[in-house]
Amino acid sequence: MPELPEVETLRRGVEIHITGRQLHKVELRRKDLRWPIPVTRVRKLASRRCRLIERRAKYLLLHFDGVIPEVAMIHLGMSGRLFIDLTPRGETSPDWIEHEHWRMHFEGRLMRFIDARRFGMLDVTRESKLQVHPRLSELGPEPLGSDFDADYLFRVSRRRKISIKTLIMNAKLVVGVGNIYASEACFRAGLRPRRAAGSMNRKHCVALVDSIREVLSEAIESGGTTIRDYHGVSQEAGYFARKLRVYGREGEACGSCASRIRRVVEAGRSSFYCPSCQG
DNA sequence: CAACCCACCTGACTGC
């Protein structure tokens, strides 16, 4: 599923199509994904106008106008997709496809959510209570924001025995870094993914923060990474996959030194690294 | 508190 660059790419696509448009109708085919969907609250968004689309971590936040403004929170889990169709006047809606769970009909646009594994989420909350929503309130800083810097990473990694990769994938410490970009950031920083987080010095933290910011920014520029499920709102693929240096490249030659890239499994997730570039 | 494991769910792919 999408990590931060994929969700940010989606946000930009959704923003172009949906901002300023009125929501006419919501259709729900089931009342739960990972969590229950607040069916009544979602339906009551109808007739409101979408004013703003934000991203926080891997959540898309659609802000709706009203006397009491509300926010639709969307998470794609591992396999979620969000598509937007143009719906010219008089044209009928397309048939529902397999695993399509809900639709939002905006003026001239149809937003469709498809998620085979159903690890995704759809919730609605008052805008004034967004900050205290249980899924958002515990999240760490945005990796591309100014709160995330080497001093911060150094501080939160002290005396931590978990691996560097596990540390940077912990959303309480920093959000948006998933399994692909965690390996890529470790490679760029020259750090082995399984090295103990607490063993990093300040210089390592500078390198790692820079690497995380760099790889996420470059991936956003490329429209994200398409390996299997991920596509943009117009179903276009992201093309960062070809720029991955280690992820999914077990046995291939490292682009920097030609050593064979290795894969290790930690907590059921694969990590990839170059044994000679990453000390 | 930190670290670790597992579950949630379906589909794609591999090897026998």
Add this chain to the structure above:
DNA sequence: TGCAGTCAGGTGGGTT
């Protein structure tokens, strides 16, 4: 061809 096993971009909850 069939079937079992493995893996997949997330993340919350339970246990040690």
